[in-house]
Amino acid sequence: MKKNYISSITLNFLATIILVVLIALPFYFAKNISKVAGIKSETPFLVVSQVDKFPQMFFGQEGNRYEISFTNQFPSQAYLAVIIINNPTNEAKSYNLQTSNGSTKVFFGEDYQNPITQIKAPAGSSIPVGILSESTPNSLQTVEFTIETK
Amino acid sequence: MIAKNITKLIDEAIIPAMFLILAKMSGLFFASYFLNLEFEIKNNSFLKILPSLTYANITDYIKAENYSNLAMFLVASLGTAFVIVRAHFFHASHIHPKLHARLVSLNLESFVSSTYHLYHQAAIWLIFLWLTCAFLIISTIIGVTYPQISVIAAITTINFSWILAVDIEKEIELIQEI
Numbered sequence: 001m002k003k004n005y006i007s008s009i010t011l012n013f014l015a016t017i018i019l020v021v022l023i024a025l026p027f028y029f030a031k032n033i034s035k036v037a038g039i040k041s042e043t044p045f046l047v048v049s050q051v052d053k054f055p056q057m058f059f060g061q062e063g064n065r066y067e068i069s070f071t072n073q074f075p076s077q078a079y080l081a082v083i084i085i086n087n088p089t090n091e092a093k094s095y096n097l098q099t100s101n102g103s104t105k106v107f108f109g110e111d112y113q114n115p116i117t118q119i120k121a122p123a124g125s126s127i128p129v130g131i132l133s134e135s136t137p138n139s140l141q142t143v144e145f146t147i148e149t150k
Numbered sequence: 151m152i153a154k155n156i157t158k159l160i161d162e163a164i165i166p167a168m169f170l171i172l173a174k175m176s177g178l179f180f181a182s183y184f185l186n187l188e189f190e191i192k193n194n195s196f197l198k199i200l201p202s203l204t205y206a207n208i209t210d211y212i213k214a215e216n217y218s219n220l221a222m223f224l225v226a227s228l229g230t231a232f233v234i235v236r237a238h239f240f241h242a243s244h245i246h247p248k249l250h251a252r253l254v255s256l257n258l259e260s261f262v263s264s265t266y267h268l269y270h271q272a273a274i275w276l277i278f279l280w281l282t283c284a285f286l287i288i289s290t291i292i293g294v295t296y297p298q299i300s301v302i303a304a305i306t307t308i309n310f311s312w313i314l315a316v317d318i319e320k321e322i323e324l325i326q327e328i
Binding site for chain 1: 151152153156157159160163164167170171174175178189190196197200202203204205206207208210211214215218219222274277278281282285
């Protein structure tokens with residue numbers, strides 16, 4: 001008898017859900033069947049150069065290969081927020097910096113004592129990229145790097 | 151096991167739900183066809199299985215939405231009006247004897263409906279009518295549907311509800327007389 005009571009409640013509950021779904025269905029359909037085309041960005045990141053804020057620094061790009069050249073002034077020197085990487089998508093993206101071999105490193109953020117080359121950027125966020133250079137003063141340095149998305 | 155009322159309401163809700171979906175689709179199709187609106191059909195973009203229409207610009211989208219929402223509301227109104235007419239003139243509890251006799255002579259007795267059937271049908275159509283009206287008002291607030299459509303929808307919905315309430319009142323009086 002108790003079993004029947006429980007199954008009756010369950011069945012009525014399920015039937016009510018079916019009824020609610022049936023009533024809500026046309027409005028859900030009406031809301032989602034048509035859309036307006038928006039500007040959909042397929043680009044996983046945008047690079048904004050800030051090199052004009054640094055003296056004698058130059059920025060170049062060829063495809064996904066970026067190049068920054070500058071003249072080193074001290075044996076060990078960090079340049080912060082040389083470029084800004086922006087995530088224009090609607091979801092979080094992971095970026096990875098691949099630097100070519102050399103004494104100059106490219107890193108995310110502004111903590112030059114703990115340079116990181118991999119970061120997860122929330123949707124719409126901007127991340128500064130800095131350069132950490134260790135070489136003889138007044139020498140011309142060139143760093144090449146690529147940005148990979150995961 | 152399942153309450154008879156719920157089963158009856160589910161049964162009565164299937165056809166109106168289908169009509170409303172068809173009205174929305176027809177509204178979009180006819181608006182796009184006759185107004186030459188630019189759109190694109192994108193497969194598997196709605197619920198990952200159904201196609202959806204993507205309009206090239208906001209003006210075309212607003213036009214299509216307005217006409218399709220209006221079509222949806224017209225279907226909900228017509229359905230409710232049909233039930234109201236049946237409740238007033240073909241209601242088994244208070245049908246005019248002359249009309250009843252005429253329907254029997256024409257072999258159209260199926261037009262006469264019981265209170266149980268009519269009020270379940272009316273409840274479903276009224277729910278759909280009020281929800282369509284609410285849908286239009288929300289759509290107007292977010293700037294898609296023209297306010298005139300929502301105003302007409304609200305006035306129609308209130309009046310239809312009132313007419314049905316009059317019939318329910320009449321039915322209660324009849325029960326009390328018995």
